[in-house]
Each structure stands twice: as C-alpha cells, then as structure tokens.
Amino acid sequence: MTEDYVAKMGRKSLAELQQYVSGRAQYREDAVLAALDELTRRGEPHPDDARLRPELETEVRKQVDQVAEAQQRAVDATAAEEATETGPTLYSPSTITLFSVVFSMLAGGALLALNFRALKRTGATVRLVLFIVAYLVVGGLILNWVVQRYGLNPWFGAFFDLPAIVVYIFWFWPRYVGATPYQSRSWLLPFIICAAIKIGLTLWAASFLAKFLGTLPGR
Incomplete structure (x- = not known):
C-alpha cells in the first residue's frame, strides 16, 4: 500500500470510502485496502473487512513481487549492457x-x-x-x-x-x-x-613480369 493512497483516503467521505469497497473491481487492490484501513480508523469498519482483507493483501504482495522482479531484470540487463560496453x-x-x-x-x-x-x-x-x-x-x-x-x-x-x-x-x-x-x-x-597492399603487390608483380619477359631473347 502506498502512502499516496493513505493520504488520499484520509480526504474521502464515508460514502466514498464505502464505494471503494463495494465497487472494488474498479480500483487497485492497495487503494481498496487503504479505504478499509481508513474506515477502521474512523470507527466504521466495513462488514466484509475480515473476508476481503486477506485476499486483497495477497494480491498486493503478488503485484509488489512482480514489480520487484521486473526491476531486478532491468537492473541485470543494464549491468550486462554496461559490462559489454566497457569491454575491450x-x-x-x-x-x-x-x-x-x-x-x-x-x-x-x-x-x-x-x-x-x-x-x-x-x-x-x-x-x-x-x-x-x-x-x-x-x-x-x-x-x-x-x-x-x-x-x-x-x-x-x-x-x-x-x-x-x-x-x-x-x-x-x-x-x-x-x-x-x-x-x-x-x-x-x-x-x-x-586492399591497397594487395592491389599494389598485384600491380608490382605484373610490372615485374612484363619487364622480365621483355628481357627474354626474341622480344
């Protein structure tokens, strides 16, 4: 649960908080948890709090783990790229x-x-x-x-x-x-x-051969 949702729920009315819980399919799990916490803090706990909370907390942990894994993969990829770029x-x-x-x-x-x-x-x-x-x-x-x-x-x-x-x-x-x-x-x-060396050697060989043939008798 992020601090942003905690502060956001603190500004909501009871009706709005109840709407977060009853219409939870429309909202993020951590937002719904923040609404449940705010209702409890105000002394108006939701009747389904005990049933919904474990499910919501499990889903939030999964999302946190997924984000952490994605960040780690990005860090590993960056490290591998930097290692390649700094190689000889x-x-x-x-x-x-x-x-x-x-x-x-x-x-x-x-x-x-x-x-x-x-x-x-x-x-x-x-x-x-x-x-x-x-x-x-x-x-x-x-x-x-x-x-x-x-x-x-x-x-x-x-x-x-x-x-x-x-x-x-x-x-x-x-x-x-x-x-x-x-x-x-x-x-x-x-x-x-x-390529320059090869062309130069080819031209030199051709010139040498032409001169050599020119020195032969009868030429």
Missing part, C-alpha cells in the same frame, strides 16, 4: 575469418595479434607469431613438394590458408579470448589497408 574493442572471429579468406592468413593473423595487444596478452602474441612463421615454413615446403609431385594447381593455394584459419578460431580465440565481453571493432580501415 576487438575484431570478431567472423572478421578474422573473412580477412584470412579474402586476403591471406597473414591478414587474419594480424587482426588476431591486434586483439591480443588490446587484451595485453604478450605471451599469446608471441605464440601466434611463432605459429605463423612455422606454418609458412612447413606449409611452404609441403606446398612445394605437392607442386613438384602433382603439378601446379590453383586449388592448392585456395586451401593453403584453411588450416591456419581453423587454428586461429578454434584454438587461439577460445584459449586467449574465450568468453571475454567485447565490443566489435570496425573492419573498414584494415580492409582499406589490406
């Missing part, structure tokens, strides 16, 4: 995968290394760099052997980065990021940089 800004696993596929495993590894830097996990960065170096060396040797044995096939290059992506997402991320709450970092700037 990281590149998501989907962004790392996308960059590894579109550009190369080196691009995806660079984004993952920036995540470790944001989390201040130097050891994870060192392990990541060692993995990339070892992968390039061992993978290069295997790729060279496959090319020599089976000939050059464009599919080899397409699948070269796949194992590295799997290790990024299913080993490095769960081990060193895990369930840490974070904000997704924009991928636009890294995309522009990687």
